[in-house]
Amino acid sequence: MTQGQDRTAELLLQARLALISHQVAVSGTDPQVVRLPENALPELIRAFAGTADTVYQLVPVSGRPKNLDLFSLLVWRRHAMKGHDVRRLYLVPFGNPDAERILLQVEDDNASRIIAHRLYAGASSRDRQARDPAGGSVDAAVPMTNMWIVDNRVVVYEEYGDNGPPSWVVSARKEEVRTARARWDQLWEKRSELEHEAPRVPEPLLESADMVHSIAQYACTGDHVDADGCAWYHGSWQYLRLFNLVSSPNWHARFYEEHLRLELHAHARPRVLITGAADYGMLAYVLAAADRPENLDVHVADLCHTPLLANRWLGRRHGVDVAIHAVDFLDRGEEFAADLGPVDLVVSDAFLTRFERVEAERVVENWRRVLRPGGCVVTTVRLHDLERSVEDQSRAETEYLLRLYERAKSSHWLLEIDFDDLHDAAREYVRRMRSRPIGGQSEIESIFVQHGFRITKAEVGHVDGELQPATYLRIVAHA
Template structure:
């Protein structure tokens, strides 16, 4: 079959005039690209990273009136710029107003370092303001975490995010100026404001996740040997990607139910409970909620607190150990590699008599019969009057796209017809502005995110009545279960939040 003058491409006919137009557009795009990257654009130029020092010296020679800066502080990173520091101090001494906004992830070592740096800045007559970057930043301000300077409201100098050697763009284009002004205005509104208190919001782990995500990404390749409830052959696709996905609020975590967990845990600690089991965990988030609730309820983490973290895979246990050591609380946490469906083996390892069991979004990792075994095991491992705190995804209430709502943000979230494609697109968009703080390439991150979306399975345990029945079969009393719709991972869904209580003694349900 011969090709006609109407060339076929993907089943569509492209007429010669259409092809010519498309080629003209491509040629124009190529010219624009060359102008941008070869320095022939009269209003912008790109510089290699090592040319910025020379640019700074030229800037010092002309003494601008006002320089506004965005300066990210990554956890663990050390900003050593002696020459740049001297030049900025020289400019400030020459009556140039230098205003810096330090972007600092919450809960990280960067916060203390940024405060010290801001103090030194003020001594040198620079104006410094701290903007704390927490979990609300993922879907909120949309300010890229990268260096940017706005000079005399006329020129933008910004570090470009992406792979390869660092490069900087110097531009006087109106679009670049408008974008810089918008970003700086947002930071001015947020400067000095502390994140929400963790009383019911739960711990903000942004800094910790930035610090440990790559560690787990690498560790999973060595420590993950497979988990029969996730992937019996290899669970590194799950545990290796988890903290990055968790950072960008792409996966189920206690943070989706923070008020439920914090209030229930604080009640238990205030009532005197001290022995807690974290039953199944993807990382240290559930442990962090337990420790934060103990601190909030009692003013500090009590010395007699005993937490055991149980999982079949070593990777999340090692992550939890890292977190406990970082807080200086390793003496109050034990890490147990074992199968929750085998309570006899667990009791031999000293896992029994718990007053509280916490298991976030855990039961749907199991089929209905295995889920029953898990609830049976929880009953056996609990002391009389003990409590189970858990959440369960309600599959019959999944929705893609979500039900009609007046909230544009909810409807705008779903933009493609395939949930996996939508998951990958949202991850890329959320991670794009964080590339300045991420040690992983954006393409690698979205690839592992896509693998998670393809391979992750959640079992359907039925609706509210079916889930409650799992607990009542073991003579648990279920206290006022509550439902709430959340964005979900791939699809919008409802979760059931359950506080189940083992009878205080045979035949006598607890009323606490």
């Protein structure tokens, strides 16, 4: 053997050693546990599918299916067709983009003799967490990871860190099998409960949150919340919505559904204006309330391009051409109203408290200007006077971040953002975002009345809030 060949062999040997050493480091040396890299999953499926009698699977549906998912599904369907007991429970996180696809998949599974169901894990709320003394709601406790119980002997699950692809763990540890079985039983029982059904206003947050975060980094130009730049707020907004940590139309879902439906149905081709939009949340409600969204003439006005682009994106998904207007509705509202022409409906969620009182009055005045006679504003306004002041801001911020940790730790890998960056973004948000008090219920109503509105609905609603429970006035006012 030549010297060169010796060296080649030595290098190859070193590479083999590195591989083995890496495998030992990744897989570990617990005799009851085997840890596989994600790419080894087909081998594992093939092995188990040849021998397993019962396979119970929790399968998260993130909206970004992996290539391996389809392979796995087809193998297990074949396995079920052979008479084996295969059950699948699809865990659908809040913000999943495609309810229809999941429904079809469940039907196909059932046709292939897999007993399949879906279970919607809604955005966690403080109330639901508080009800569960074990330290979290059902939603919060369910990791959005694949978990299989095979022959009631081993549990197979994905193991995520803050970065990188997951490992797949096969564990025969009694404690783990017991815990997995308890989780399976608990969730399987809930498969038909109403509260775990699909939300009535679907929002593809899991699909768009990363996208909006990226766009915000260069499209954010500053708005009424922060004139210097609003990327810190628009960029993190949808992530925080996913974990129910920011004010959104969802906090007033029934109010918006009811009144938007009522107002939209009064017109054959309603002209709708959304003013102030942190993302497309308000548009989602408008589209959901319309029987024929394609008949809507929808306009969205905001200072910043990021929410405008998000609205256009959602509109296109629904086949609606949403007109977007980068305009300062506070200072340019009059010209804008003149250019746009009268609309039937103005919708705006928690917009007025972005302003000082005197400015909020101008916004209401501009709403009046843009509405046709008889037109209507549907909006919500936070009532600071009915809330306790936050006694210890730091403590409240810490609890906010811990809520994020609790809610995101089981599912943050569904998003592209690094967990640390998500945490930093939330911290930035909670430190900087401020809602401005503009008065109590009567004062707010009087602003509308002074500017020529007739209040047709005014109800007070209590919601989870961001730092603490919050109270909102829900208003429908006609011009």
